[in-house]
Amino acid sequence: MDGDEFKSRFLPFNGLIYRISFAITCDMQEAEDIVQEVYEKLWKIRETSATVRHDEAYIISITRNMALDRYRRKLNRQTIPASSLYDLCEEESEDNNMEHKEMLGNVEILLASLPQSQQMAMRLRHFSDLPIPQVAEAMQLTQTNVRQLLSRARRTLKEKFENIYAK
């Protein structure tokens, strides 16, 4: 596969990769780095990997793993059990974009009180604007599970708002 072929097949995924990476790492720079790494890997194995039936699922899987890897290395943790995928982003994100940060900040504050799995689902769905099937793929859950998580999260948020206004 030469450069042009590779580009036409895989380049369109760059946004997806970025958004997933951001949802996991909460960091724009990290997300960009991960995009680069994902493409490096795709480039290296482009000849040997059999024509993958679903490029998208494959790419989401690679991205997810790589983002996790990077985050692990960053935090110097040896092993992170799967559930802790949702423990990421506890730390404040170090975005340089202030406006961005503000907006995110508000939502972050709201989301921070939610259970981790709900947070991740919400981040992937709203920050990264991924359709539910992709959210499910990234989190390795069923779509029904994802909907449940979103449902609970949203209802909780509504409650919070109602509480605010009730005061």
Add this chain to the structure above:
Amino acid sequence: MKKIIFTLAFTCAVTFLFAQKNPFEKFTNMNGVTSVYISKNMMSLLPKESKMQYGGVDVTNFIDKLSSILILTSENSKIAQEMMTVANSRINEHNYELLMRVKSDDGELVNFFMKGKPENIEELIMVVDGNDDESVIMQFLGDFKLQDVQQMTKSFDKKK
């Protein structure tokens, strides 16, 4: 890489061998010296049947085993002495074995030297020190046995 080094070393060794020239070479062009050199190529061209013409002596066997014949003859006593010196130093240097020594009534001294073992002779030199008369050095190079030499001399004897 190893191959290259090996090949170069080999070629150098061969060249080194080349570098060892025949010490008798300088006599071949000297005035006062008659020199005859016959190489293997020339010997292989010798017609085999017509040897019979020379009195029925069959020495093909011996000739086949030779790679060269070099004969130096000189009546000049000074040159002759030089030839003797060179021959002797060569003989000493390379540990030739004295095969036979013949002294005849007229004061002629003939020495036969060989390099190698009787079963495996590389070089046979006959050195004739004729004092004021003719001096001869005959050098046979090749790969032969003492038996071959004896057979060859016997053939010439028969002719008598």
Add this chain to the structure above:
Amino acid sequence: MQNKIEILIDRFYKGETDSKEEELLVNYFTQEPGSLQGDADRNVIQLLSSAKISVPSGLESKIASMIDRWEVQEKKRVMDRNRIEFRKRIIGVAASVLLVIGIGFWYQYRNVENQSGLKETFDTPQESQEAVMEALQLFSQNFSKGTGAMEKADEQVDKTLKIIDQLLNENVVNTESNHTSQNK
């Protein structure tokens, strides 16, 4: 219209809406200042929709040029590798050739280390033949002198032994005849 919105909102809280539907809701809330559902819904939905992050604009072109660079690097690597392989093969062949030549020389000059400066004296085999025969003859003469002398010496020894033998026998005969004559 209201019903539609209500239905959508309901679906939203069940987690069933897709982005298009959510967009409709956002538009509705933006247009209608005070809605029936109340501010909580509006806040939740508006806030969540605004949280979309954008992919940096230069990302795609950055990646594209990166890929181009990789392609060039790879091609160069392949070319270099080929060049090296090619050179290796040439060196291999050259080495083998040298080796063969070296062996050839070695074989040829095994016995005749000193052939370098010597020139062939004769031009034709016929001329050489005479010289060869003469040389061998001279050689053989001298050689035979030596071996002949040895044989002569041998003969001498033999003769001497015979004489001694005879003398001894004569003595014995004499002694015996003396004896016999004495005994008579």
